[in-house]
Amino acid sequence: MKRMLMVAAAAALTATGALAQDFPSKPVTFVVPFAAGGPTDKVARDLAEAMRKPLNGQIIVENVAGAGGTLGATKVAKASPDGYTLLVYHIGMATSPALYRNLQYKPLEDFEFVGLVNEVPMTLIGRPSLPAKNYAELSKWLSDNKGKVNLANAGLGAASHLCGLLFQSMTKTEMVTVPYKGTGPAMTDLIGGQVDIMCDQTTNTTGQIEGGKVKAYAVTTTKRLSTPALKNLPTLDESGLKGFDVSIWHGVYAPKGTPKPVLDKLNAALKAALKDGEFIKREEALGAVVVTDDRTSPAGHKKFVEGEINKWGPVIKAAGTYAD
Missing domain, CATH: 3.40.190.10 (Periplasmic binding protein-like II)
Incomplete structure (x- = not known):
């Protein structure tokens, strides 16, 4: 029996390795949980173009709007964990647990974290x-x-x-x-x-x-912005609201259970995209800042989102703001 289990485990590892080696063998889908034309949709489409070459595969964007972004997120949480269905979501990934009473997923438990993309x-x-x-x-x-x-x-x-x-x-x-x-x-x-x-x-x-x-x-950031129209504006932090720091960020997520070799490929393609000059230029045109720190790693991204959940949960609950 022990030998059979060892053989089965070895076979599973071999299959996972083969899957990662062949990945992607078909188009990857970025699910955007909002309508086409909005900021998150624009980020996703620019990112898809920038990741296409390093991933050596096609990426298509699917808009699944509704319920403040939670419908699209739920779709990805329940998708096959093979790396072909990914979620591009903003700060709602961290605020939805406090905003929605009947949320169909748990951000920290039902997703694999690929990496953070930008901050606005x-x-x-x-x-x-x-x-x-x-x-x-x-x-x-x-x-x-x-x-x-x-x-x-x-x-x-x-x-x-x-x-x-x-x-x-x-x-x-x-x-x-x-x-x-x-x-x-x-x-x-x-x-x-x-x-x-x-x-x-x-x-x-x-x-x-x-x-x-x-x-x-x-x-709302802790440092002044360099944008010509905004460079003379003080921060709320320096104006007396110490610690006030709000940016709207975007990240990439895969269903829980996606094989690590596949996640590694996706993360490598993401990091390459974040260094792409054309992508950086497009993000700057949106007023966004491309992330370059440890939050572009799966572990760093997850730690950041966990901190954001802890930050926003008490604020939202204190305000008594909920949706079914």
Whole structure:
């Protein structure tokens, strides 16, 4: 019996090795859990192009939108663990456990982590008619108008929603949260003066700041940004909110049980893509920063996501924000 088990184990290892050696023998699918045309979709399509050559295979993108990204994530969690179905997801990977009561997967248990891709900074902006000229004046204005300030966001679980929750928590300021169905209508009302402030990704705010359509008060990263339109903006950390650090990031995930040799191939292709000059250029055009540290490794990526889950869980639960 013992000999039979040893033979079976050796056969399994041989099969796994052969699978990895032949991988990929057919197109790999990137599942994007949002509609086509959005920031995550753009990142996934650029990444697919950059990974195609080092992976020596075709990568196609499939959009599976719905339920704040959780439908697409659930599809990948339940997919065959062979490396051919991958998930490209943003910060929702870390916030969904606290946001959704009936989540069909566990981020840290139901996925293999391939690596982190990028980070997108955020900015705190206000309507053009807001009297505050800088963050110090904004802070006083918020304090003087507790309970009256309208804080816009693009919907439950959106980057602007999460940033707004943390901002309220760290400033201990009550605001009237105004959710919209997307960044577009939220930005339109901010420019029109129907709402007061919003915290959103540089991908959505830089053009409005450059055009003078909104007032910009601070960036949410711990270091100032080098982007010409944003380089003079202080950070919230230096403005008094010590430790305030919010970026919207994107990572790549495979179903739990995907063989390590296959994951190694995928990670090697990812790391090669992150050094690709054209990919870096495209990400910079989106206002994103390509990750170059240990978080591009499976272990580093998983440790980072675990930290993000621990960071956002208490903030979301304290706000009493849930979805079924």
